Amino acid sequence: MLYQWLYSLADQFSPLNIFRYITVRTFISFFTSFFMAWMWGPYFINRLKEKHFGQSIRDDGPQTHKKKAGTPTMGGGLILLSAMVPCLLWVDLLSPLVLAVIAVTVGFGLIGYADDYLKVSKKNTKGLSGKIRLLGEFLIAGITVFVLIHFFELSTVVSLPFAKNISLDLGYFYTVFAALVIVGTANAVNLTDGLDGLAIVPVIISASTLGLFAYVAGHFSIASYLQIPHVVGAGELVPVAAAMVAAGLGFLWFNTYPAQVFMGDVGSLSIGGFLGIMAVVTRNELLMVLLGGVFVVEALSVITQVISFKLTGKRVFKMAPIHHHYELKGLTETKIIVRFWIISILLAVLSLATLKLR
Numbered sequence: 295m296l297y298q299w300l301y302s303l304a305d306q307f308s309p310l311n312i313f314r315y316i317t318v319r320t321f322i323s324f325f326t327s328f329f330m331a332w333m334w335g336p337y338f339i340n341r342l343k344e345k346h347f348g349q350s351i352r353d354d355g356p357q358t359h360k361k362k363a364g365t366p367t368m369g370g371g372l373i374l375l376s377a378m379v380p381c382l383l384w385v386d387l388l389s390p391l392v393l394a395v396i397a398v399t400v401g402f403g404l405i406g407y408a409d410d411y412l413k414v415s416k417k418n419t420k421g422l423s424g425k426i427r428l429l430g431e432f433l434i435a436g437i438t439v440f441v442l443i444h445f446f447e448l449s450t451v452v453s454l455p456f457a458k459n460i461s462l463d464l465g466y467f468y469t470v471f472a473a474l475v476i477v478g479t480a481n482a483v484n485l486t487d488g489l490d491g492l493a494i495v496p497v498i499i500s501a502s503t504l505g506l507f508a509y510v511a512g513h514f515s516i517a518s519y520l521q522i523p524h525v526v527g528a529g530e531l532v533p534v535a536a537a538m539v540a541a542g543l544g545f546l547w548f549n550t551y552p553a554q555v556f557m558g559d560v561g562s563l564s565i566g567g568f569l570g571i572m573a574v575v576t577r578n579e580l581l582m583v584l585l586g587g588v589f590v591v592e593a594l595s596v597i598t599q600v601i602s603f604k605l606t607g608k609r610v611f612k613m614a615p616i617h618h619h620y621e622l623k624g625l626t627e628t629k630i631i632v633r634f635w636i637i638s639i640l641l642a643v644l645s646l647a648t649l650k651l652r
Contacts, residue, residue, distance in 0.1 A: 296383040303380070316529050323380040323533040325538040327469055331376035331544020339548060339555045343368035347414045348588060365553060368410045369545065370561015374403045374543035377568075381534055390446040391575050396439050396534075400572040401434035402480055403564030409556040421559070423448070428477065435476040439469050439574065447540045448575070453523060455581045455648045464488050475579045476570030482589035483566030485596055485615045490553035491546055492631045494604075496588045496638035497565050498542040503642045504572040505535025509575050510649065520649050523577040531572065538568055585645040588638050590618055 298313075299588040312318045338396040347368050357438040378396065384390055394616050411530045442448035449466035463469055487493035510516045512529030542565070557565075566589075573582040583590055595616035602610045 296336065298386070316532055318385045320505075320533045320536045320543065321385040324382040324536040326383065327511065327537040327540035328332060328544045331372055332547055334372060334404050334416065335544065335548045335555075338372045339366050342368060342555065347410075364555055367401065367409070367414065367556040367558040368560050369549065369555035370403070370406065370557035370559070372449060372555075372566050373541045373545045373561050373631050374400070375537075376544055377534075377537045380537040380540075384537075385482060385515065385533050386530050388525050389468065390442060391525075391527050392443055392530055392534060394575060395531060395568065396511070397438050398476060399568040401438075401561050402431060402543075402567030405430045405434075405520050406484075406559035406561065406563035409563075411559050413559075431477045431480060431563075431567070432473050435473040435517055435570070439472040439476075441573070449523065449525075449577065451523070451577075452579055453583040453625055455520050455578075455584065455645075456490050472574045473577065475574055476567055476583060478593070479570035479582060479586060479589065480566030481561050482586065482593040483569065484559060484562040486589050486592040486617070487557060487562040488615060488617055489621075489627050489631050490551040491549050492634055493562060494542050494546050494549055494557065494565075495631075495635045496586070497569065498539050498546070499571050499638045499642045501535050501538045501542065501565075501587050503645055504540065504569065504576060504578065506646070507576045507578055508532050508535060508572070509647075520642060521619065525577060528576055531575065534574065538565065551631065581648060584641055587636050595619070 295303060313332035334529040343366055347366055378400065381387070381392070381396060384538040387393065388397075395519040405422070405427055409427060439448070443450060450465055451461050451463045452468070452471070454462075483493055483497060506625055508525075508528045508531040511525040512527060512531070514524050521608060543558065545555075545561075549557065569582070569586065572642070573579050573585075578585070592615040595611055596614045598610050602608060613619050616636070621627065
């Protein structure tokens with residue numbers, strides 16, 4: 295918490311008072327994170343190559359992906375490090391909301407790391423057992439939410455987007471509901487990560503939007519004016535969101551088509567978990583379905599494909615997740631990626647509209 299030490303010196307040097315402002319620390323956190331990712335990127339990628347941590351391509355995938363075999367994976371570690379280090383410098387680590395976000399992000403990242411390591415060490419696409427992975431995710435998410443509710447007074451009331459004065463108190467069931475939001479978001483992001491840059495840009499857009507929601511929810515006057523739930527201490531999440539956005543941009547520098555590195559599960563699960571817990575602590579659990587619409591559609595395409603095949607023996611899509619379906623229909627990879635980015639921006643703008651419409 296470098297900023298607190300600098301702020302404590304403000305009596306001797308008044309310009310250091312700027313570190314009391316969340317907006318200042320947000321900008322500093324953003325640029326710290328971006329330049330860390332951008333500067334560490336080449337070294338990080340070379341280390342992955344030296345350790346032969348290359349991507350294994352699924353046999354039933356699009357044939358155009360065969361050329362990507364061997365591209366370094368587990369690059370999500372670069373995102374995680376670049377996002378978390380600025381939090382140690384410019385964020386109040388005594389805030390329970392900040393600690394909750396960091397706990398879920400790092401915890402899901404460790405699960406993703408274990409999954410990736412098993413994949414690259416055994417040179418297959420299986421990785422960690424699905425049941426074990428889900429169990430770990432639910433434990434991390436559930437315990438975090440439980441602690442926030444019982445020790446830090448996290449509200450169990452769920453608000454309905456686009457509607458004023460409509461809410462539901464889930465009480466004891468809120469822990470399960472919130473855990474489902476976090477785990478569901480993390481795995482939806484994981485399923486979206488299949489093309490170069492496809493997942494990271496919607497994550498950047500969603501994280502930016504949730505950061506804005508955190509700012510207005512943490513400001514009593516603005517929250518009251520917009521008639522949204524006021525969340526004490528939520529403003530401190532803004533520098534955290536800025537760090538994640540900047541880390542994503544730094545990673546995109548190397549992940550854009552044709553990708554020099556893939557994020558792997560260590561990246562997709564950690565940033566997906568980050569989005570999920572941010573939605574929970576800023577009271578936007580249901581809105582995450584709209585904001586993360588690209589992730590939701592990707593996940594639903596897989597669920598639909600599996601159910602249809604088991605019940606009828608027929609497939610709804612040429613291949614799931616749905617981005618592969620469009621590949622097999624003849625769309626180029628870059629066209630699919632950019633169109634998904636555009637959809638993410640539109641959904642973010644629509645989500646922001648709920649600030650005034652609810």
